[in-house]
Structures are given as C-alpha cells and as structure tokens.
Amino acid sequence: MKWLEISVSVRAEDIESVSNIYDDIGTGGVIIEDPAIIYDVLSLGNIETVAFETIPEQGSLPIIKGYLPMDEKLSSRLAEFQTALVGINSDYPSKINIAEIEDSSWSEKWREFYTPVKLGDRFLIQPSWLPIDEASEGLLIIEMDPGMAFGCGNHPTTAMCVEMLEKIVFGGEKVIDVGTGSGILSIVAALMGASSIIAVDSDSVAVKVARENVQANGLENIINVREGNLTSGIFTKFDIVVANIVADVINSLLPSVPHLLKDGGKFIASGIIAGRREEMARNIENSGLKIIKVINSGEWTGFLAEKP
Numbered sequence: 001m002k003w004l005e006i007s008v009s010v011r012a013e014d015i016e017s018v019s020n021i022y023d024d025i026g027t028g029g030v031i032i033e034d035p036a037i038i039y040d041v042l043s044l045g046n047i048e049t050v051a052f053e054t055i056p057e058q059g060s061l062p063i064i065k066g067y068l069p070m071d072e073k074l075s076s077r078l079a080e081f082q083t084a085l086v087g088i089n090s091d092y093p094s095k096i097n098i099a100e101i102e103d104s105s106w107s108e109k110w111r112e113f114y115t116p117v118k119l120g121d122r123f124l125i126q127p128s129w130l131p132i133d134e135a136s137e138g139l140l141i142i143e144m145d146p147g148m149a150f151g152c153g154n155h156p157t158t159a160m161c162v163e164m165l166e167k168i169v170f171g172g173e174k175v176i177d178v179g180t181g182s183g184i185l186s187i188v189a190a191l192m193g194a195s196s197i198i199a200v201d202s203d204s205v206a207v208k209v210a211r212e213n214v215q216a217n218g219l220e221n222i223i224n225v226r227e228g229n230l231t232s233g234i235f236t237k238f239d240i241v242v243a244n245i246v247a248d249v250i251n252s253l254l255p256s257v258p259h260l261l262k263d264g265g266k267f268i269a270s271g272i273i274a275g276r277r278e279e280m281a282r283n284i285e286n287s288g289l290k291i292i293k294v295i296n297s298g299e300w301t302g303f304l305a306e307k308p
Contacts, residue, residue, distance in 0.1 A: 007065040027067055123139060124141050142188070158244060160270050165242070175196070175198070180200060183210030199224065199225045237261065238262065262307070277296075280303065284303055
C-alpha cells in the first residue's frame, strides 16, 4: 500500500494545535522534528541518539509529519487539512510538503534511524531487529517496534512519564494508560511490577502495534490493550492513571480521572506544550486533584498529581 507523507513547518506554540489537525484527519499520530529538542540533545554530546539524515539548522521551525493511506478519502482529507491550517495561520498551507512512500519504505526508514534508547534510570528501549548491546547489562530491556504508533522512548514527554512512573510504581498497582500509542508506558509499568494494566487507544493502528509490542515482551497476561475512546466504558478503580497525549484531550479526560482513581491514587499527565502549562495546572487542581510534581523538558511539561 502507498502512503502520503504530509509535512509542514510551524511555530513552536502551534505544535499541539497542528498535531490535533493531523489526528482529526486520521493520521493516527505524528512525527515532530523540533530543532530545539535536537540541539538540547546535541549539547550533551549524544549525537548518535539523534535520528536524522541531516541535522536541521539551529533556530529553524519545528516540522510535523503525518501519514495518510492513498485511498479514495485522500483528497477530502487533504482539503480538510489545508482548511484547518488556515484557521491557525493562513501562511501554513503554503508550507506543506508531500511525498509518496511505500509500506516497505516506511518500515525501512524506521529501522535505519531507530537505535537503542536508555530511558529513565532502569530501562533500555531495544529495536527488535538489533542485537542487544553488552553495555545494557543491568538494565530492563523493552523490545520495541513503534511502527506507525507514537512512543519509541526518545521523545521528552515519554521520558517524563517514565521518570514519574519510576517513583510511584512499587509493585501490585492497577494502571490505566490512556492513549497508549506503542504501549511503551504500559510495558514500563508492567516491568516495574504493576499487577494489571489497561492500555487504551482510539487508533486501530496504535492498538495493533501496542498488542504486538506487549506480546514481544511477554506481558500479555498483565497488559490488556483495548481500542476505545479515552476511558469510555471503564469503571474500575486504579492506583495510577497515565495520559501522555495532548492538552485538549487531557482536558476532556480530567472530569473522569478522580472517579477512576482510588483514594491516594496518582495521575500522570504529559504531552503538554509549555504555553499551556499554567492552564493545565489550574484544570488539574480544579478537578479535585493535588499537583505534587511538575517536570519541564524543553517545550514540554508533565504533571504528577494525587487524589486526596
């Protein structure tokens, strides 16, 4: 099957809004190439962790990429995309670039640039097609093939979630991972000792990828991957609710979070662009939760909150 790669350069403050448009037209996720993050990594001397054929010019605009199948819906989806971009910035449609790719090309692209990633203090995200490095001794190995789902360990929002999970999972917890993407956070929680996890995503591609990754790590008896809209139809009480998505979706999820949490339960929210940090803090507190930790990484913010 052929796919159309759609990329557009945007201002940092518009990353979330434009990413939502990609989601609305059915891309199932986006790739964000943010030079600010890349140069943060390069400043640490870890150039091998930056997966780009060429390093973007410092100070250049972030690029967002999404992929659509080249089917009968393509023309209407592109038109919807362009119209929605005008609503954010009338200049953005002129910055759209498109390219046709084959399924095989997509797979090979990931494999060419996706390398092992150390995540948090305890984990190594290991591409399923590469041999395990001897330097990984002592780390918990997560075998991962992200495919077309978000979450391969090298995005700051994922790293912030892992940092918070490492501080609140001690063993036996019930967890729900809303917007699971590739399933990476569910797998982290399971390897740390969580007893049962529901991993839910509204995108069928993400659900398929997450199930494959859960199976590859032998965790299908602990992690139940479901396709669904946020927490609709879920009435279980959890020790931990994780939502690594975007601010608008987290806002729509917040009213249900206190009802999903046990007393003293924890809520992790990440994927929040810095410009919406204060808004999200207010909304979390107004939902009845108490913020106990805030983590910032570049343009991104994560919250750890608790139900009293």
